[in-house]
Amino acid sequence: MTKVREGYVRPLDIKNGRVDLTHGSGGRAMVQLIEELFARHFANEWLAQGNDGALLPPAGGRLVMATDAHVVSPLFFPGGDIGCLSVHGTINDVAVMGATPLWLSASFILEEGFPLADLDRIVASMARASKEAGVPIVTGDTKVVEAGKADGVFITTTGVGMVPEDLTLSGDRARPGDVVLLSGSIGDHGMAIMATRENLGFAAPIVSDTAALHGLIAAMLATDAEIRCLRDPTRGGLATTINEIARQSGVGVMLDEAAIPVNGEVAAACEFLGLDPLYVANEGKLVAIVAAADADTVLAAMRAHPQGSRAALIGEVVADDHHFVQMTTGLGGRRIVDWLTGDQLPRIC
């Protein structure tokens, strides 16, 4: 893209500048922000079309579309930031449908006064996540609201992918006898956010697990095993995701507490803050409901992938007219694992 009347405009002061209302007004300042910040990081042929939307190549198969608003606070946390999170979160929502994620859109709501240096860092992180995942950000939008009418930056990403004709993964396909697989430890993302917010000074900082899961999912699908459903246990944590599946499929689930991996520092932080890791958000973990006969095949494929090295069989699907999720505890008892009812962790993603 060429600059708008190059001679007239000073380059954006990314180091010391701040977002102001003109950056959202549709005029020269907005074009400058788009070119010198967004397009510089996201550079790709579709964005370079410079139209109101992106014109993309034909794609075979059925479309999958998913969207997520991101309002995480703080914007920067150990292991990531709102930028990469907004790319990973939507890629994962597309990928758990069995689809190959192809394109992303990104829409920014900026608060007047937000430092351009922070915006630049966030957008660079998005661009990196997008490139690593091989899923370009092909179109976008920027709005600016007055100081005090937002909280720094909110980012909504929407993803489009394609799923082959013969593959349907859905939360209503779990059947009694199926097994529940989990790709790794739970609670890392949520507790990374909470530890930052609460200024908890553990010896080892808790690091968010934010990651794009489509590579792991592709490896699992390549086994041709009977995978009924995949889901990433984000807001509401593992407990809520398992309850969603139980309800959609009209089944119960029996989890085994001892089989669910929780990192030591996450367990400690949860205890300190009175939180249950089952309800804490993850941003790089996967739950798979799989036919029992294929459990070993899928587990092996997961463990052979870096993102699934700690994959575990954590429970089984059972017949239950109440669609309860229960858990056998360390002491040999059982407890009901209900939906998240209150608001354990606001603004976690």
Place this chain on the structure above:
Amino acid sequence: MTKVREGYVRPLDIKNGRVDLTHGSGGRAMVQLIEELFARHFANEWLAQGNDGALLPPAGGRLVMATDAHVVSPLFFPGGDIGCLSVHGTINDVAVMGATPLWLSASFILEEGFPLADLDRIVASMARASKEAGVPIVTGDTKVVEAGKADGVFITTTGVGMVPEDLTLSGDRARPGDVVLLSGSIGDHGMAIMATRENLGFAAPIVSDTAALHGLIAAMLATDAEIRCLRDPTRGGLATTINEIARQSGVGVMLDEAAIPVNGEVAAACEFLGLDPLYVANEGKLVAIVAAADADTVLAAMRAHPQGSRAALIGEVVADDHHFVQMTTGLGGRRIVDWLTGDQLPRIC
């Protein structure tokens, strides 16, 4: 969809209730908000899948993807509200690419304490706009931020559509000799917002032109005329849109002030507030760059459609190495019509 543990939960108090943080937490309250408010209004087979994304049928042709965040203030205004605006705006961004809009996603950022009755009214308006346009909202997301960290509700919509192989409309296709067509009066949306904000009491209220334009566009494309480019002059108004096209195509444009329709009350409000209607946002108008030989054909098609009844030929594309947009004024003079530089109208869409 069935209710979450029906016995446990009281129905949402849509009349007197307010959004709280639990509505965004991923748990039971969020499911209830989705079912009793969003899904009730948006009801369609794709949303009913209840997964993290929507699985859509295969679609022929090339994909078009467009996204827009909506932060308009006030949320309700004569002629519309943030709900229908968020549907129209994104449908239009897809349609001006020559694509048939097929699906929308909707992502909500809600401020804690926002009245559920207002949310219900907004979502009902989105649903109505979506149904009228024949473009379903197939997937969505809801986040809630603390009181004071947003401004009521922000809505990001993303649209996907399909464009036939042999059609390419793009801002870089304008050529000297082409004509500039405009579908109707300018400034109505922006001045409806401003008049509401400023409490201007005109005899006749100014009504936003917010509307989905894909029907008008389909009628224009059906003529098989040589249409180079379509664009909806939203933020920054007609002046900015024409400048964008001039720049993308590397041409100049000569507009004829007398040919540009402006409603009397809009002109009066602009004069009162010291605004130039050329820079005021529209949400239901269209600019078309068309080969001169086809001007009459396209104009006739526009005028035969209710949304183009006042369509006019407002200028022509000229060779100009500076890519200036100029306008012949009522007095026979000429002036340069520059990009919007300051921030004339924040939060207009």
